[in-house]
Amino acid sequence: MSHQLNNSHLDALEEETIFILREVAATFERPAMLFSGGKDSLVMLKCAEKAFGIGRIPYPLLMIDTGHNFKEVTDFRDFRAQELGAELIVRSVEDSMARGTVRLSHPGESRNAHQSVTLLEAIEEFRFDALMGGARRDEEKARAKERIFSHRDAFGQWQPKAQRPELWTLFNTRLQPGEHFRVFPISNWTEMDVWQYIERENIGLPSLYYTHQREIVERKGLLVPVTPLTPPKEGEQVVLRDVRFRTVGDITCTCPVASTAATPAEIVIETLAADLSERGATRMDDKTSDASMEKRKREGYF
Secondary structure: OHHHHHHHHHHHHHHHHHHHHHHHHHHOOOEEEEOOOOHHHHHHHHHHHHHHOOOOOOOOEEEEEOOOEOHHHHHHHHHHHHHHOOOEEEEEHHHHHHHOOOOOOOOOOOOHHHHHHHHHHHHHHHOOOEEEOOOOOOOOHHHHOOOOEEEEOOOOOEOHHHOOOOEOOEOOOOOOOOOEEEEOOOOOOOHHHHHHHHHHHOOOOOHHHOOEEEEEEEEOOEEEEOOOOOOOOOOOOOEEEEEEOOOOOEHHHEOOEEOOOOOHHHHHHHHHHOOOOHHHHHEHHHOOOOOHHHHHHHOOOO
């Protein structure tokens, strides 16, 4: 009986997501779907495949590449886009740096927050009027305030007090010139829903999401992966641990968690017992303050 309940719950979420994906295709002239190759964007893409069919997704996939992404993820992104016959547009923070629109305060600074600039440049280049992303309300406090259809002004900024009511799935999508919408089709999903759906639909993921051995150092309560971009600091001890990534972003600010879970079903059980949110347990850049994400969203971050 419980299995049927789970399925009906997932069916309702899937139905809502497909409705939103079709609404965007019907309402906007130049929409795009942000697609990183991560688990949330792969769930969203699976729903788009169900909504429109292989080779018929009516908007391009857009990736803002910091240049510091895990190769397993970008390779999977390319494979999945090709498999679905979808148009993939990649724009890089490094190109923004070459243009001088992004300046790092020091060479080791994370490029993650600077994606906003490259994203706004891509919006201007292609004149996108709606961008869909895989953010969910359960991830973080600022994202919990976000509407499904989130209005952005001509500077790409999010004004929390200027958000529009969303009653009975009626969406106000009117835009002034230069404005755009950020749309979150899986906004109402939780991390648990995502993993149950991945299990049910047998969705392929980059291998980093499952248990593997990796060299890490413990720093400020996080397991920091040892990479050329994130070397150990003086006095830190490098150890080999069984880990997996709950979320996959820029290498410089994404940490794994200790885990031996090798399948979606095992991850569902682990997620039931987790006492920290996905971002809280794994993201160095969100540790600075509770307001850091809201500040970045106001500046154009997704």
